[in-house]
Amino acid sequence: MAKPLVPTISLKDFENRRDIITKEIIDACEYAGFLTLVDHGITVDEINAQFAISKAFFDLPFDVKARIPHDVKTNNGWEYKSQLRPSTNMVDQKESFWMMKRSEWPSDNDVPNFRETTSKFISKCEGISDKVLSCLSIALGFEEDYFRKGMGIDEEDSLTQLRLIHYMASENAAGTWRAGPHTDIGCLTLLFQRDGEDGLEICPGRESSHSYGIGDTFTPLPAQTGPIVVNIGDMLMAWSDDRLKANFHRVRAKDVGKSPDRYSIAYFNTGRKGAIMQGPGKKNPPITCGQWFNEATERQFGAMSKRRQEVALKEDGKTATATVSAAA
Template structure:
């Protein structure tokens, strides 16, 4: 096992003229670590800082104000506080988060000045970057260039793509404890924004198939930097690629020495629309709708929460009814 994990930094500069080169770099990273870092992606450090400032203003609000948009088990949108229990740890992640979609309820500008305009602009930037990366991966898998992006069209019915603003509270806990337990992402492609010095993300490579629950004993840190976007493959895309692209386990760990400071991150989860049917080019697995796959995977990761909701609520454009 190497001492360091190769998480390449890939530039999207001059995307159209370099598409073949970029595709090769993206696929090589996706087939191994399942993680990579994007630079020259079109979102400035200033724009990222502004979105983090919006996030921090929200999380600094009193709990009763944040609770005006409570986490909804039917849609998976809204504010949650230490409610996500990972099967890998059996305890709640030490964080709060706010899940949102473009058409979900957002904080008012009175509570968080500039939330709507700033976040909508940030959504649009994430959508543009996702389109480029998904185009490359579609081509590499032998699909039409727009195959994956069209399957995740945020303007179409049954859209499951979400953004999640996350705040890990400063902690004096025992060194090496989990701020977020071992897990994989359920969707297709995650864009993760971090801030300088707020480390803790660790990755464990080596997963062989999208149903593999084994976790190796070696995790590698990915330092947090403002600017580069950490990108990783999710379970849905691993299945869609016949296990060629790897959705590897990762976690957020507290510091080994001294207290762990506040950590803020923003994740943009590209997920196939509910009624889109997914199947890999080699047809290794039976065809399944993205909605059914998402529900199946969510049941595995968060089945302990099913007793809290009514199964009949899983209808229409709702997300699986679990606390995630």
């Protein structure tokens, strides 16, 4: 029987099963670049609570959300239909809110319990990420805490982020990309989805972090509440001398009928600004994670001006009286 493209890996009894788990993770990351985690320590109730917080934020009036506009320099804040995909030359049909531990967050007056619920959720994501990253550190020949130190989540120059995402419902989106084919900027992504809100598709086969060719075969990965989809990002692909694969993925609208609202939550482990990334075999020249992050963010968001976001809002019959950053 053939192995599944995206294996399901249990973190149960992690310390005693570390060697087995490490092998399972590295096998998945060397080809598909994707895996699904279960027995990870975040309950379905905790996941649903964070999704409720996310929906409450996106249900706010546009001018309230725009009080914290997206800034291309930090990649934090609220953006609306502002992510232009080079793969399609089209703008993703979604809005999102990016945040770091030390960035500005929505007020509890606007979204009750936002900070408490989200802070606890981030802490859980940190613990899971530490386990996966320790396995990858060892497999690549580094010290066990190598990537944990490289992420530096408690350091002032940490770039690790949580992103709340909302794909708006559409009556006429059949066959289009709610998010065009892309790879992630950072090192390791934890993605949370909800039952029935499908659309994620993945495409293995990328060989180099400097190559952006897209294959022909995308495989759907059904959405489930509970399991965490984990994938490698460009930064870690380069940092591993291309051993770990950051493969393309997209979010596709339904082929028939209405595409309903889709919510997802992504926790992006990203090397801190001052960390030097270079693989064990030194295949690629050294570069700071900060430089990598800035260049990648500019590619994804820099093409969208303040005026273009305002046009998108106007076309949707919305208004945002607050200032929207030039990056958004």
